[in-house]
Each structure stands twice: as C-alpha cells, then as structure tokens.
Amino acid sequence: MTPSILVLYYSRTGHTAQLARLIARGVEEVPGMEARLRQVPPVSPVTEVAQPPEPEDGAPYASRQDLIECAGLALGSPTRFGNMAAPLKHFLDGTGAEWASGAMVGKPAAVFTSTSTMHGGQESTLLSMALPLLHHGMLLLGLPYTEPALSATLTGGSPYGASHVAGPAGDHPISDHERELARALGRRLADTARKLAASA
Template identity: 75%
Template sequence: MTEILVLYYSRTGKVAQLARLVARGVEEVDGMRARLRSVPPVAPVTETTAPPEPEDGSPYATRDDLRDCAGLVLGSPTRFGNMAAPMKYFIDSTAAEWASGTLVGKPAAVFTSTNTMHGGQETTLLSMMLPLLHHGLLIVGLPYTEPAVSRTQGGGSPYGASHVGGANGDNPLSDDERTLARALGRRVADVAARLARGA
C-alpha cells in the first residue's frame, strides 16, 4: 500500500473531521492508504512540553512520516487569515527535509476551517501552499469539474477543502463540504498513484 500523509492541527475538532474525510477520499483510490497525523499545540510557556503522544486523536507526526509518504495533505484552522501557530511551528522544523529534497515531486493539497464565511479561508489555504512549494511539492487543488465547488454555500474552493463552522463553531459540515474534502483526498491519491506508475 502507498500512503498519503494527512497532517493537521485541530483545536475544536472541525479540522480533524475534515482530515478524516480527506483520508476516506484517499482510501477510495485503489492501492492507496491514508496516514492520519497531527501536530502538538504550541505552549505559551517554553518550559511546558506536550506529551509524546496526544491523549486523543491522531498520533503526532515525525520526520519518518514525511519521508515515507507518497503525498501530503495539510490542514489547519485559520488564524487571522493564516495557518495556526502549531502547524507553522512544525513546518518551520522541516529544514533538514527541505535541504535533502525529501518531499520534492510529491503531490500535496491543503484544507482549513473558519468560524465565519469571510474569516480568511482562501488566504489560509494559499499561505499553507507557500512552504509546500519551497519543499518542491506539486500542488493539487479542486477544479470546477467537481460540481460541489460551484454549488457550495459554505466552505470549499479551487484552493482546497474548507468548512464554515459558524460564530459559535457549532455548524456541522455540509454535504458539499464533506464531498469536497473526500474529493481532495482522492485527487492527491490519484496523482500519487499516477506518478508511481509513471503515467
């Protein structure tokens, strides 16, 4: 089985829900499997460290996960139009992988969640793409051939899957948001499979 790394940070659980849907989409492609991993929160006090494994949810990512994956799908909630600090902190720690070209030529995509419709979804998705481009990853989005991109009344755009959680964060994922998250996983897995076959 070829694995796609679905790497995310989730504080309220919405990004984690999207990550599971992306993973489901990955596994809809023959011969592909998703590896769900998260990143630890960033402590405001530097002496505080996170436990080696989270109490719940996906295990924390390691450098081996980056080395072993055939593709990467990155997810983070929006913080002022940008990715959350824990995800940025993790990415900032990947200089050795950048220098050695660990991720060069692998397909990648991004997903996010915000509380409001105009809370910075597209800028967050675009900002997450920048370090992926520096790593030499091949960015995969959601084309308009996915009908849900045109009809969604919530999250989802050509830049990636997303969710609008509502002012109190209590909006469930809409059918279109769920559809697009799965489609994103399928697209990355399909591109990875084609690259592996040399097609």
C-alpha cells in the same frame, strides 16, 4: 508496502480534524492507496511545559519520518487571522533538513482549513499553507470546477482546497458539499500520487 498519503493537521476544536478524516476517506477510495492521519502538538509560550509523547485523543503526533515516507501530503489548519495556526507553522519551520535533502520534491500536496465565518480568511489560510510546500518542491493540487459541489456550495470549498465554515459558535455541522469536496480532494491527491509512482 502500500503507498500512503500523509493527512497532517492541527485542530483546536475538532472541525479541521473532521475534514482530515473525510480527506482520508477519499484517499482510501483509490485502490492501492492508504491514508496516514497525523496531527501536530499545540505550542505554548511557556517553553518549560512539554507535551506528552502521544496525544490524549485523535491521531498520533507527526514525525519527520512520516514526511519522508509519504507518497503525498494533505496539510490542514484552522484559520488564525487569515493564516495557518502557530502549531502547524512551528512544525513546518522544523523541516529544514527535509528541505535540504529534497525529501518532498515531486510529491503531490493539497491543503484544507476551517473557519468560523464565511469570509474569515479561508483562501488566504490555504495559500499560506501552500507557500512552504512550494519551497519543498511539492506539486500543489486544488479542486477543479469539474467537481459539481464547488459551484453549488453555499458553505465551504474553494479551488485552493477543501474548507468548512464552522460558525461563530462552532456549531455548524460539515455540509454535504463540504463533505463531497473533502473526499474529492483526498481522491485527487491519492490518484495523482498513484499515477506519479506508476510513471517513475
């Protein structure tokens, strides 16, 4: 069975989903690795309303089995007041069994986000997603400055992970540098997972 990197995200307007697809492309540029795109469902204050078992569009909803089976994890969310969005936090809050069993220990992980403004909390959101991954015992990867786009970008991208500045109206396309960095993060994650598997 081909090792897979789980690219798990929540996206409200589609920008984080676009980043997820670019990271998945980067993953699949590494020979012998494949990406598994999954999203988490939205949450509602009306608890009686249930989401359909499959989303109307986009990637399938994630299951706990996806976490157990993956060789690595890329986790993405739009920014909500400098933090990850509630649907992703809700999903992570339900992973106590995987934490207790150590299902994610030693697997590489990376994070990505999209914000409407340049200083809208990209780095704090990336760090907020990193915290539960540390509790799961995962090995966090960022983007090193050996990636030329990290020093050249005038939009998104940080050493903490891939990011996109969507603009206040959400109409900014993903820039060339943002694309390069998202794919680079996917490649780095997949290459690390492959090396770890080979040394086991």
